[in-house]
Amino acid sequence: MQKLFDEVNSLDKRCYEEFSLSEDILMEHAANGMCEYIQDNFEDKKSVLIVCGSGNNGADGIALARLLYSKYNVSLYLASKPKSDMAKLQYKRAKALGVKETNEVFEADIIVDSLFGTGLNKELKDDAIKLIDTLNEFESFKISCDIPSGVNNTGHVSTTAFYADLTLTMGALKTFLYTDNAKDYLGKVKVINLGVQRDVYEVNTTKFLLQKKDIRLPHRKQKNSHKGTYGHLNVFAGCKKGAGIIAAKAAFGFGTGLVSVVCHESLDLPYHIMQTHFLTKNCTAIAIGMGLGKYETAEVREILRNDIPKIIDADLFYDEIVIESFEKDVVLTPHPKEFVSLLKICNIADITIDELQADRFFYVEKFCKKYPKVVLLLKGANVIIAQDEYIYVNRYGSAVLSKGGSGDVLAGLVASLLAQNYTPLDAAISASLAHTLAAANYKKNNYSLIPSDLVEEVRKL
Ligand SMILES: NC(=O)C1=CN([C@@H]2O[C@H](COP(=O)(O)OP(=O)(O)OC[C@H]3O[C@@H](n4cnc5c(N)ncnc54)[C@H](OP(=O)(O)O)[C@@H]3O)[C@@H](O)[C@H]2O)[C@@H](O)CC1
Numbered sequence: 146m147q148k149l150f151d152e153v154n155s156l157d158k159r160c161y162e163e164f165s166l167s168e169d170i171l172m173e174h175a176a177n178g179m180c181e182y183i184q185d186n187f188e189d190k191k192s193v194l195i196v197c198g199s200g201n202n203g204a205d206g207i208a209l210a211r212l213l214y215s216k217y218n219v220s221l222y223l224a225s226k227p228k229s230d231m232a233k234l235q236y237k238r239a240k241a242l243g244v245k246e247t248n249e250v251f252e253a254d255i256i257v258d259s260l261f262g263t264g265l266n267k268e269l270k271d272d273a274i275k276l277i278d279t280l281n282e283f284e285s286f287k288i289s290c291d292i293p294s295g296v297n298n299t300g301h302v303s304t305t306a307f308y309a310d311l312t313l314t315m316g317a318l319k320t321f322l323y324t325d326n327a328k329d330y331l332g333k334v335k336v337i338n339l340g341v342q343r344d345v346y347e348v349n350t351t352k353f354l355l356q357k358k359d360i361r362l363p364h365r366k367q368k369n370s371h372k373g374t375y376g377h378l379n380v381f382a383g384c385k386k387g388a389g390i391i392a393a394k395a396a397f398g399f400g401t402g403l404v405s406v407v408c409h410e411s412l413d414l415p416y417h418i419m420q421t422h423f424l425t426k427n428c429t430a431i432a433i434g435m436g437l438g439k440y441e442t443a444e445v446r447e448i449l450r451n452d453i454p455k456i457i458d459a460d461l462f463y464d465e466i467v468i469e470s471f472e473k474d475v476v477l478t479p480h481p482k483e484f485v486s487l488l489k490i491c492n493i494a495d496i497t498i499d500e501l502q503a504d505r506f507f508y509v510e511k512f513c514k515k516y517p518k519v520v521l522l523l524k525g526a527n528v529i530i531a532q533d534e535y536i537y538v539n540r541y542g543s544a545v546l547s548k549g550g551s552g553d554v555l556a557g558l559v560a561s562l563l564a565q566n567y568t569p570l571d572a573a574i575s576a577s578l579a580h581t582l583a584a585a586n587y588k589k590n591n592y593s594l595i596p597s598d599l600v601e602e603v604r605k606l
C-alpha cells in the first residue's frame with residue numbers, strides 16, 4: 146500500500162519547520178526530479194517545451210528550464226506573468242542564464258505542463274482551456290508537473306485537462322489523483338522526493354493506494370480439511386436470476402467450499418452449484434440484492450437482521466430496509482447510481498451522479514462517518530473501499546470491465562472470501578484486487594470479456 150494525502154501543503158510546511166528546509170530547496174528538488182527523469186529517458190538536444198502558469202507550479206517548470214538548459218533544446222512558454230515570489234525568482238534565474246522564451250506553443254519532443262498544480266482554485270478561463278486543448282492535440286511525450294492541469298483538488302475535471310503520459314507528482318501521492326474523472330489524464334505516476342526521502346516527508350494517514358502485492362488469495366494451508374472448512378455461501382436470486390448465478394459461479398471458483406443459490410423458483414444451475422429454497426443451516430456468508438424482485442420485504446428484513454456476514458448489492462440500494470444490516474458484518478458494493486440512492490435513503494445527501502463523481506471521496510467519508518461499521522465498496526474506474534475513517538483505492542480496473550455482469554462477479558468474489566472467514570474489509574480489498582487483476586490478465590482485447598472469462602482469469606491468479 147502507498148500512502149495518500151488530501152493535501153500536501155502541511156507536509157511542505159513540516160519540512161520548513163521541522164527540518165529547516167526552505168521553499169527554494171523543495172522546489173529545486175521538484176525541478177531536479179523532473180530533470181533527472183528527462184535525462185534518464187531522452188537523448189540530449191531533444192526539444193522540450195515547458196508551459197508555465199503564474200504560481201509555484203509554473204515556478205517548478207521555470208526551474209526545470211534552467212536545469213535542462215544547454216543539454217536540451219528548451220523553450221519556455223509563459224501562459225501568464227510569474228506572480229508568486231518563487232515564480233519571479235525562478236524567472237530571474239532562468240533569464241540570467243539566457244533560457245529561450247517562445248510566444249507560441251508547438252509540438253516539441255517533450256511537453257511539460259506546469260500551468261496549474263494544487264493551487265487551481267477556480268474554473269479554467271477560455272484562454273487556458275484553448276491552450277490545454279491545443280497541447281492535447283500534439284503527439285509529444287507529455288509530462289504533467291505535480292498534477293495534470295485542469296484536475297482540481299477534489300479530482301474533478303469540469304471543462305478540460307492536460308492528457309499526460311506521465312505525472313511527476315511532488316512529495317507524495319494525492320488522494321484526488323485517484324478519482325474516476327482524473328483517471329484518463331494522469332498517465333503513469335511517479336513521486337519525486339522533495340529534499341528528504343518520501344517516507345520522511347510522509348506522515349500518518351488513513352488513506353492508501355492499493356498495490357498488487359496487497360492481495361491475499363485464499364490459499365489453503367490446512368491439510369486435514371473438507372468442503373465445509375471453506376464455508377457455505379448462500380446467494381439469493383430473485384427475478385433476474387442470472388446475476389445471482391454469475392456471483393455463485395465466481396464464488397465457487399474463488400475457493401468457497403459449498404455454494405447454494407437461494408430461490409423460490411426452480412433453477413437450472415451448473416452441477417457444482419446447489420439450489421435451496423431457504424437459507425441453509427450451515428451458511429457462513431450471504432450475497433443478496435442482485436436482481437432481487439420476488440422476495441417479500443419481511444423475508445428480506447429477517448435475512449438482513451441475522452448475524453451472518455453478508456455482501457449487499459444492486460436492487461437493495463433502492464430500498465431503505467438495507468439500513469437494517471448496517472450494524473452487522475456487511476460489505477456494500479454500489480455503483481455510483483446506486484450510491485446516490487443510498488445517500489438519499491440514509492438522509493446523507495440528495496445529489497446527482499455527476500455531483501457524486503465530482504467529489505467521490507467526500508461522499509464516501511460522509512457515509513462512513515454515519516455508518517462506521519459498514520465496509521463500503523464504491524465501484525467505478527477507480528474503486529474506493531472504505532470503513533470508518535480508513536480508505537483504500539484500487540486503481541487497477543480498466544474499461545474491459547465496463548460490461549453487464551462484471552459487478553455480479555465482484556459480488557461473488559467478496560461473498561466467497563466472506564464465506565471463507567475473511568473480515569469484511571479484507572474480503573472487499575482482496576476481492577476487488579482479484580477482480581481487477583484478473584481483468585488485466587485477459588489479453589484478447591479490451592472489449593470482448595464476458596463474466597465467465599473473468600471468472601476463468603480469477604481462477605488462474
Ligand atoms: N509549496 C512548496 O513548497 C512547493 C510547491 N510546489 C509546487 O507548487 C505548486 C502549487 O503552487 P501554488 O500554490 O502557487 O499554485 P499553482 O498550482 O501554481 O496555481 C496557483 C496560480 O494559478 C492561478 N490560478 C488558479 N486557478 C486558476 C484558473 N482557473 N485560471 C487562471 N489562473 C488560475 C492562481 O491565481 P490567483 O488565484 O492568485 O489569481 C495562482 O497564480 C504545486 O502544485 C507544486 O507544483 C513544488 O515546487 C514543491 C514545493
Ligand SMILES: Nc1ncnc2c1ncn2[C@@H]1O[C@H](COP(=O)(O)OP(=O)(O)O)[C@@H](O)[C@H]1O
Binds near residue numbers: 526542551
Ligand atoms: N472503466 C472502468 N474501469 C475500471 N473498472 C470498471 C470500469 N467500468 C466498470 N468497471 C468495474 O466493473 C464493475 C461493474 O459493476 P456493475 O456496474 O455493478 O455491473 P453489473 O451490475 O452489470 O454486474 C465494477 O466493479 C466497476 O468498478
Ligand SMILES: [K+]
Binds near residue numbers: 258259261289290291
Ligand atoms: K500541472
